Amino acid sequence: MSTETLEQPIVKKEKSEGLMSKRRRKFISDPLNDDNPITVQVLGICSALAITLKMEPTMVMSIAVLFVIVFSNLIISVFRNLIPNRVRIIVQLAIIATLVTLVNEVLKAYYYDMYKVLSVYVGLIITNCIIMGRLEAFAMGNKAWDSILDGFGSGFGYAWIILAVAFFRELFGFGSLFGFEVFEAIGISNFPNNGLMVTPIGAFMILGIIIWIQRTKTGYVEH
Amino acid sequence: MRQSNTYIIIFSIITTIILGGLLSLTSVGLAERQQIQVELDTKKSILRAVMDIQKGDDVLGIYGDRIESLVVDHQGTRVENDSEGVPLIAENVSIEKNFKLDPEERLYPVFQFKGDNGEIDAYILPIYGNGLWDVIWGYLALDKDLNTIKGVVFDHRGETPGLGARISEKDIQSRFVEKQLYDQAGQLISVSMLKGEGNPPESLGVHSVDGLAGATITARGVNNMIKDYLSYYENYLKKISS
Numbered sequence: 327m328s329t330e331t332l333e334q335p336i337v338k339k340e341k342s343e344g345l346m347s348k349r350r351r352k353f354i355s356d357p358l359n360d361d362n363p364i365t366v367q368v369l370g371i372c373s374a375l376a377i378t379l380k381m382e383p384t385m386v387m388s389i390a391v392l393f394v395i396v397f398s399n400l401i402i403s404v405f406r407n408l409i410p411n412r413v414r415i416i417v418q419l420a421i422i423a424t425l426v427t428l429v430n431e432v433l434k435a436y437y438y439d440m441y442k443v444l445s446v447y448v449g450l451i452i453t454n455c456i457i458m459g460r461l462e463a464f465a466m467g468n469k470a471w472d473s474i475l476d477g478f479g480s481g482f483g484y485a486w487i488i489l490a491v492a493f494f495r496e497l498f499g500f501g502s503l504f505g506f507e508v509f510e511a512i513g514i515s516n517f518p519n520n521g522l523m524v525t526p527i528g529a530f531m532i533l534g535i536i537i538w539i540q541r542t543k544t545g546y547v548e549h
Numbered sequence: 550m551r552q553s554n555t556y557i558i559i560f561s562i563i564t565t566i567i568l569g570g571l572l573s574l575t576s577v578g579l580a581e582r583q584q585i586q587v588e589l590d591t592k593k594s595i596l597r598a599v600m601d602i603q604k605g606d607d608v609l610g611i612y613g614d615r616i617e618s619l620v621v622d623h624q625g626t627r628v629e630n631d632s633e634g635v636p637l638i639a640e641n642v643s644i645e646k647n648f649k650l651d652p653e654e655r656l657y658p659v660f661q662f663k664g665d666n667g668e669i670d671a672y673i674l675p676i677y678g679n680g681l682w683d684v685i686w687g688y689l690a691l692d693k694d695l696n697t698i699k700g701v702v703f704d705h706r707g708e709t710p711g712l713g714a715r716i717s718e719k720d721i722q723s724r725f726v727e728k729q730l731y732d733q734a735g736q737l738i739s740v741s742m743l744k745g746e747g748n749p750p751e752s753l754g755v756h757s758v759d760g761l762a763g764a765t766i767t768a769r770g771v772n773n774m775i776k777d778y779l780s781y782y783e784n785y786l787k788k789i790s791s
Contacts, residue, residue, distance in 0.1 A: 379710070408560070409560070410552040410556060410557040410560055411552070412552075412557060413557055413560070413561060416561075417560075417561075417564060420564060420565070420568055421568070424568045424571060424572060427572055427575075428571075428572070428575055431575050431576060431579050431583070432575075432579070434579070434583045434586065435579040435582040435583045435586060436582070436586075438586040438587070438589070438590055441586075442590075521711065524710065524711045525710070525711055
């Protein structure tokens, strides 16, 4: 876990603020760009490489991660004052593991084709550092609504990056998007599929390019 | 804040009970639905060996109309009941579990595919074996002459993506169609993938198909799996051909 995840608990304000005040909007907008879990904090790389081969499983994975991160953030935040400090990590882990298993069981019952593709990686959400990082750094010290927003922020921050990677990998690796043959539809039937994109190396390269572009724009430098 | 050990222990026990209870409830609640999905998936792959299945096709309907299944033993004799006297259902015979037994003791399901006129058009046999990293399996559809391959499906658990994992792709599987298993004397030759990919089509006889670049061991696993299972089913196939 990199040090950037350690945030100061936000000081309580006296007056009640709006559900979407400026401070709260930042919980959602920050992880999308300036504090993106994948490109800036460099967490969750393993799953970003493994499941971004095609758009559809990536979409399902994004939804699964979003569900787990929002609900685990909420649950931990609600019980944050009850959770004994000395066993807090294992409590967080137990809650994440329960939610992940729920997702897996539901996938198996209603979306079996995706379950076959994703089941290993859905299980690995448990060890996704983004989720543990948010629970430890944010939900343990903030109120429920703030934690939900933070969960959405980090979830979407993760989702848009892996969807972007999957977009390029499926497009150039298979010539399709969501299984729809794009190049054939626009009349290029002999488009050569790029074998590199099919391997995790392709994901690394696209991820690297995204990080490059993003850091050029935001001026972020690793310390 | 530092809590007492008693508090921590009680908190942990309660958390465990709540989370554990939640998981068991989900598991029990969804078990039936998951069972249906697994069954649907098996039937889908059986049918895929002989026909194209599109999204939205009524798999169970087609399966019910077209497939008639039975279970045979190593001698090729039909087995009606299991050791406890319960009637066997071919779809529920686990190939994976039987694979761990001696070939002589295994149960072998056979799925007969009926054509439009109700006559048996193809025999679909399950196959199972070892790939490079983990097990591979599939279904082999034999034409009614019991020599020509009508179609195959393969699946795998952990073959290398882009290399060995390609055995689950349709264009690889279609290479097996129309290949033959026996020579003129009736000896089992089976059909095997060659080493390397891009072998000129004229160099492929009726007993070989083009290989997989970078996946020689997976291809060897496929070859062994087909040949082994054909030899296990040989008694049965001889019986029905005579």
